[in-house]
Amino acid sequence: MRPDTWTATLSDGRTFAEGDPALVGPRSPWRQLEALVAAEGLRITEATAILGGRQVTLEADGGTLVCGQAAEWTMPLDGRPGGHARYRWVCRQGEVEWLWRLTDGVRAWEIATTPGVRGQERMPSPPTGGEPCST
Amino acid sequence: MANALALQAYYDAGGGAAWTAVGATEKAYFQAAGAFAYGSGGAIAVSAYNGGTHIIDAANAELCDTAHPSNIAYSVDATHYSKDGGASTLIDATHPAATECFRLYGTCSPNAEITACGVYVYGAAEANPPAGCTVLAVAPGVGAAWADIGGSAARMSLGTSVSAATHSKPFALTVTPSSNGAKTATLKGDMTFV
Numbered sequence: 001m002r003p004d005t006w007t008a009t010l011s012d013g014r015t016f017a018e019g020d021p022a023l024v025g026p027r028s029p030w031r032q033l034e035a036l037v038a039a040e041g042l043r044i045t046e047a048t049a050i051l052g053g054r055q056v057t058l059e060a061d062g063g064t065l066v067c068g069q070a071a072e073w074t075m076p077l078d079g080r081p082g083g084h085a086r087y088r089w090v091c092r093q094g095e096v097e098w099l100w101r102l103t104d105g106v107r108a109w110e111i112a113t114t115p116g117v118r119g120q121e122r123m124p125s126p127p128t129g130g131e132p133c134s135t
Numbered sequence: 136m137a138n139a140l141a142l143q144a145y146y147d148a149g150g151g152a153a154w155t156a157v158g159a160t161e162k163a164y165f166q167a168a169g170a171f172a173y174g175s176g177g178a179i180a181v182s183a184y185n186g187g188t189h190i191i192d193a194a195n196a197e198l199c200d201t202a203h204p205s206n207i208a209y210s211v212d213a214t215h216y217s218k219d220g221g222a223s224t225l226i227d228a229t230h231p232a233a234t235e236c237f238r239l240y241g242t243c244s245p246n247a248e249i250t251a252c253g254v255y256v257y258g259a260a261e262a263n264p265p266a267g268c269t270v271l272a273v274a275p276g277v278g279a280a281w282a283d284i285g286g287s288a289a290r291m292s293l294g295t296s297v298s299a300a301t302h303s304k305p306f307a308l309t310v311t312p313s314s315n316g317a318k319t320a321t322l323k324g325d326m327t328f329v
Contacts, residue, residue, distance in 0.1 A: 004137055027298040028247040030329055068250070068329040071140035071241070075162055075322045081193075082159045086137070120295055122251030123327045125261070125287075 002105065003050045006067040006088065008033060011043040030067050049088035052105025056090055063094040070102070070123035089123050100124055138243045138328045144190050145234040147202035154240070160193035163204075163237070163322070165310045168220055171197045174317075184208040184311050186220060205235035207307040209271055213280040216273070216307065228276045236275070236305035239293060239324045249296035251327040252304050255284045256320045262287050265320035267313055274306040281309065287323075302326070 005018040016023060016033055023029035023036070037044055047065040048057040058065060067090050075082040089102035093115065100111045102123060109126040116122065143154045144163065157163065166177030168186025173195045179185055188206040190198045210217035214226050224230050239252060254272060258265040264285025271281040277294045284291050293304040304326075312318055 024245070026246065028243075028245060028329060031248070031298065066329060068327060069138045069247070070325065070327045071138065073140050073142055073239070073324045075142060075157060077162050077164075077319050077321065082157075082162070084140070084159070086139070120250050121327055121329060122253075122325075125325065 002052045003055075004052075004088070005050050006030070006090070007048045007050070008044050008065070008067070009046040010037060011045050012040075047090045049090045049101070049103065051086075051088040051103050054103040054105055054108050056088075056101035056103050056108050056110075058090045058092045058099065058101055060092065061094075063092040063099075064118070066091045066093060066118075066121060068121060068123070072125065087123060087126075091121060091123075093118060102126060138241060138247060138326075140324065140326045141240045141242075142322070142324060143238050143240050144199075144204045145236075145238075146190060146199040146204045148190075148198050149201050152202055152234075154234075154238070155190075156240075157190060158192075161198065162191060163308070164189045164191045164195075165308075168206075171200075171203075173197075178315075179310070179312055181312050181314060184210075184309050204237075205231070207231050207235055207309060209281055209309045209311070213271075213282075216281075216309070226273055226275065226279050226281075231273075231275055231307050233275070233303065233305040236307045238303050238305040239326060240304075241302040241326045241328065243300055243302070243328060246298045246300050247328040248298040249294075249302050249304075249326055250329050251295065252293040252302075252325065253290045254293060254306055254322065254324045255287055255290040256322050257286055258320055261323070264289070265318060267316065268318040268320070269311050269313065270320060271309045271311075272306050274304070276305075285320075 023032040025032045070087045072085045092099045141156045165185035210223040215223040256270045272284045
């Protein structure tokens with residue numbers, strides 16, 4: 001089975017992964033981790049999104065980290081096959097910029113966007129091609 | 136731990152009406168009113184709107200031969216639609232009904248929330264609207280008027296969702312050609328999960 005998860009490090013040094021039993025609850029494991037961090041007065045200092053043979057990491061560096069997934073679906077109407085793409089991403093939400101690192105398991109991208117609305121994160125669509133970014 | 140996204144249409148391929156995923160080599164086909172006719176026989180007149188909606192395979196054969204998806208078309212103005220050639224109906228939160236629309240369908244394991252979801256169509260490049268036709272969309276419960284979704288900048292948001300195992304985001308499409316000849320476009324949907 002190919003790797004398909006995230007890991008996060010907290011300000012007290014503990015590390016969690018998406019499948020951690022401590023994060024089982026009504027919301028996603030990442031949201032459960034955010035609740036745990038808030039309840040204990042901690043911060044998420046580093047997060048890594050892992051898919052297939054690639055992983056992308058960001059440190060908080062004063063911002064707020066969020067990990068998630070995204071999927072894109074296309075249907076050409078001229079007979080060409082449609083396509084599916086799936087990604088894992090980590091986003092550092094700063095005051096003046098949101099920095100995204102995303103991977104489809106083969107390629108990885110780093111994309112900066114203007115800040116959006118927390119809770120309404122929309123992963124930016126990656127450009128054609130893809131360059132390795134820091135892992 | 137993998138979440139997934141599919142485009143689905145509600146039609147009967149022989150086993151009863153049901154949400155059915157549009158496969159990788161399948162496509163939606165919009166034509167004039169009447170029996171299924173691929174190509175010029177089903178051509179929509181310039182400035183008219185689709186009179187039939189079909190799901191076809193890679194060989195352009197009809198898949199919805201028992202019962203088609205509902206044909207939802209622009210009618211009168213941007214706040215009304217016609218279903219299967221019927222009377223004009225005001226668009227609202229439940230009209231058109233979800234089962235009269237296409238939908239983006241996300242599945243999550245474990246549960247996740249949808250922080251963004253949207254759809255648009257493009258031509259030669261993602262930033263470009265399709266040439267020679269206009270594609271309009273409306274998402275009941277999210278918007279109440281048809282909007283041109285040509286090009287990535289015109290992406291229509293289908294809204295967010297609270298944490299759940301599945302997420303259904305219905306939207307209706309209507310098309311109108313501005314010139315004669317075959318038209319093509321690519322429909323693109325996206326969903327972001329946290």
